[in-house]
Amino acid sequence: MQVPHPPRPYILAETNWKAVQETKFEVAILPWGATEAHNYHLPYATDNYQNEAITEAAAKLAWERGAKVIVLPNIPFGVQTGQLDIALCMNMLPSTQLAILKDVCDVLVRAGIPKLVIFNGHGANEFRAMVREVSFFYPQLFTCALNWFKVEPKKGYFTNLDGDHADELETSIMLEIQPNLVTPLSEAGDGLPRNGSSKVPKKAG
Ligand SMILES: [Zn+2]
Numbered sequence: 001m002q003v004p005h006p007p008r009p010y011i012l013a014e015t016n017w018k019a020v021q022e023t024k025f026e027v028a029i030l031p032w033g034a035t036e037a038h039n040y041h042l043p044y045a046t047d048n049y050q051n052e053a054i055t056e057a058a059a060k061l062a063w064e065r066g067a068k069v070i071v072l073p074n075i076p077f078g079v080q081t082g083q084l085d086i087a088l089c090m091n092m093l094p095s096t097q098l099a100i101l102k103d104v105c106d107v108l109v110r111a112g113i114p115k116l117v118i119f120n121g122h123g124a125n126e127f128r129a130m131v132r133e134v135s136f137f138y139p140q141l142f143t144c145a146l147n148w149f150k151v152e153p154k155k156g157y158f159t160n161l162d163g164d165h166a167d168e169l170e171t172s173i174m175l176e177i178q179p180n181l182v183t184p185l186s187e188a189g190d191g192l193p194r195n196g197s198s199k200v201p202k203k204a205g
Contacts, residue, residue, distance in 0.1 A: 010059040011071050026068045027115040028108050031055045032097075034078030034122035035090040039166035041188040042174050043181040044088065048076045050170070051121040053177040054148055070113070075100065078122035098130050105138045118145035123164055 007014040009023065031051035038046045051074050059069045080091035101118070108116055118127050127145035134143050149169065153161070160168045166188070174182050 008056070008060070008063075010063045010069050011056060013073050015070075020070075023068055023070075025070045025111070025113045027062075027070070027117060028113050029055050029059060029069060029071045029117045029119050030101075030104060031071065031074035031119045031121065032078065032125055032127075033074050033076055034080070034125065035076050035088075036078070036080055036083065036122075037086045037089060038170065039188050041183045041185060042166050042170060043178070045076065046166070046170055046174055047078065047121040048074050049178050049181075050148075050173050051119060053173070054121075055119050072104070079124040079126070082124060094126070094130070097125070098133065101127075101130055101134055102137065105134045105141055105143065109138055109141050114140070114142060116141055116143045118143070120145055120147045121149070123147075123149070 007016065007019075009015050009019050012020075031048075033045070033047035033051045035044050035048065037044060043049070055071045055074075059071045062069045075097075077090045077092035079094060079097070080086075080089040081093075083089050084091060105116065118131070120127060131143050131145050134141070149164075153169075158168050158172070171182065171185070171188070
């Protein structure tokens, strides 16, 4: 894919070995998403598109203020054990995620990077216990995790925050960053929040 700008030194996928060798990175950001159905109106990679857009924007701001951050490639598979009945929700079990996370930590320690932020974009990914475990094995690496979707939005910015999936929050972001992949909202059902299974949207009442 054509990158519409010069390589950004804070995006690992775009930068090069020379630039990496010349930079003493302080923080690595690991976006971790999911590939899963998002109702009928948003694409399967919604969480990944959001992760990339938000981490890239945040890293740009940090870099411009002098922070040496590097955004690692997003990991596109998340925990899907709650919706195994939905075709092609790409389940990755927590034990597999931990194995991957350990390998990433090992790479960062070898590169002399002291801090890792796991940037989670999917509700069923839970990194708390994993952070404890990798911190046990790699005490020289400060590791933490955050769920961006838990960040309190500006008051009044959204009219409905009751949903947790394919909701107003996610739909709004996708209309901003990938509008071509959002189908007309008439596809989304009544838009009412519901809990549990990700099957066909529940009708009012
Ligand atoms: Zn999502």
